[in-house]
Amino acid sequence: MAASAMSARAGSPDRLTSISGARRVVVKVGSSSLAWAAGGIDDVRLGAVVTALAPRQLAGSDVVLVSSGAIAAGLAPLGLPVRPRDLATQQAAASVGQGLLMHRYTEAAAAYGITVGQVLLTSDDLVRRAHYGNARRTLQRLLALAVLPVVNENDTVATEEIRFGDNDRLAALVAHLIGADLLILLSDVDGLYASDPRRRGAERIREVRDAAELADVRVGRARGLGTGGMQTKLEAASIAMSAGIPVVLAAAADLAAALAGQEIGTWFHPSVNKPAARRLWLAHATTARGRLHLDAGAVAAIVHRRSSLLPAGVTGADGRFVAGDPVDLVDPAGTAIARGVVAYGVDELPGLLGRSTRELAATLGPEFARELVHRDDLVVLPTAKGSATARRSDG
Numbered sequence: 001m002a003a004s005a006m007s008a009r010a011g012s013p014d015r016l017t018s019i020s021g022a023r024r025v026v027v028k029v030g031s032s033s034l035a036w037a038a039g040g041i042d043d044v045r046l047g048a049v050v051t052a053l054a055p056r057q058l059a060g061s062d063v064v065l066v067s068s069g070a071i072a073a074g075l076a077p078l079g080l081p082v083r084p085r086d087l088a089t090q091q092a093a094a095s096v097g098q099g100l101l102m103h104r105y106t107e108a109a110a111a112y113g114i115t116v117g118q119v120l121l122t123s124d125d126l127v128r129r130a131h132y133g134n135a136r137r138t139l140q141r142l143l144a145l146a147v148l149p150v151v152n153e154n155d156t157v158a159t160e161e162i163r164f165g166d167n168d169r170l171a172a173l174v175a176h177l178i179g180a181d182l183l184i185l186l187s188d189v190d191g192l193y194a195s196d197p198r199r200r201g202a203e204r205i206r207e208v209r210d211a212a213e214l215a216d217v218r219v220g221r222a223r224g225l226g227t228g229g230m231q232t233k234l235e236a237a238s239i240a241m242s243a244g245i246p247v248v249l250a251a252a253a254d255l256a257a258a259l260a261g262q263e264i265g266t267w268f269h270p271s272v273n274k275p276a277a278r279r280l281w282l283a284h285a286t287t288a289r290g291r292l293h294l295d296a297g298a299v300a301a302i303v304h305r306r307s308s309l310l311p312a313g314v315t316g317a318d319g320r321f322v323a324g325d326p327v328d329l330v331d332p333a334g335t336a337i338a339r340g341v342v343a344y345g346v347d348e349l350p351g352l353l354g355r356s357t358r359e360l361a362a363t364l365g366p367e368f369a370r371e372l373v374h375r376d377d378l379v380v381l382p383t384a385k386g387s388a389t390a391r392r393s394d395g
Contacts, residue, residue, distance in 0.1 A: 015263070024179060066150075117142045136178065143178070172236040175243070208266060290317060303338070314349075
């Protein structure tokens with residue numbers, strides 16, 4: 001559907017009901033909404049975020065705040081005029097700034113009698129199942145104690161996470177992790193636009209019913225202190241929608257209005273047909289540790305028949321992974337068509353590939369008569385829909 005048609009729709013009739021009835025809310029705020037352009041936290045804007053959240057928390061809702069800003073807060077104390085480009089200096093700035101950021105949140109929340117708790121996460125905390133469970137238990141306990149968790153990436157030790165997207169994807173995954181009823185993504189613009197919002201005549205898209213409606217929308221990346229931009233917010237919204245969580249994308253100044261269910265920003269409807277939690281985790285929370293290269297028959301079996309992956313359909317492997325790691329399954333053209341948890345390490349595979357499970361059981365023992373990736377530990381990726389190999393192999 002064209003973006004202009006989306007923007008003309010009236011607001012969703014169930015929007016107010018969904019927002020007012022949300023018992024567990026995740027709000028994400030980025031650096032550009034908290035910091036001065038030259039670096040350093042703007043206490044007025046940070047205080048406004050806490051002021052908007054406090055009534056919801058005090059009324060009995062569970063509220064989680066995913067907040068960027070550690071690096072921005074560390075610039076001025078280190079005498080850095082702009083956000084550094086090199087990873088080591090970013091990590092140093094985050095180390096200095098994270099404490100300052102939490103101090104500001106602690107003081108602002110204390111004015112309402114609210115206690116805040118710091119939760120620092122890396123991708124491993126949402127990829128490794130044991131860590132995933134620990135993160136969930138910690139957040140659940142903080143919420144049970146009426147604490148406002150302030151979540152941020154652990155930028156002092158993160159590598160790829162520090163460039164990840166201004167915590168947008170992290171916010172969507174945290175919302176899924178704790179079973180949130182609502183995700184609010186705050187931006188420095190007042191919603192999603194069909195074109196550059198700085199141009200005259202640009203139309204705000206008032207609601208999105210399906211992620212497929214976003215195919216023709218073109219947005220930009222962040223500038224200045226921010227690292228994500230609108231693209232990462234749309235990716236985060238798509239993750240939450242697929243998990244059955246509605247999303248509001250709005251300006252940071254409109255947080256109170258968004259929490260009140262007013263018709264501001266862009267409303268993303270939750271998907272009715274949400275995937276199993278494990279499959280959503282595989283598709284969005286994991287980072288592949290390697291790749292398994294599939295022949296055309298195996299691609300068709302996985303994409304169209306939702307089969308397990310057997311050794312006979314694999315032509316090669318690369319990467320550094322062990323049994324239990326997530327890996328991408330790629331077609332002959334090199335396109336990732338699925339992701340799954342592999343049953344063998346990369347060092348074990350050379351003697352297994354291209355052979356049937358019957359042959360492996362006869363020559364190596366019955367313990368080898370099993371799948372490389374079981375269908376219960378496998379999710380087909382959206383890129384598979386465009387796989388020429390999969391289309392040809394399906395007849």
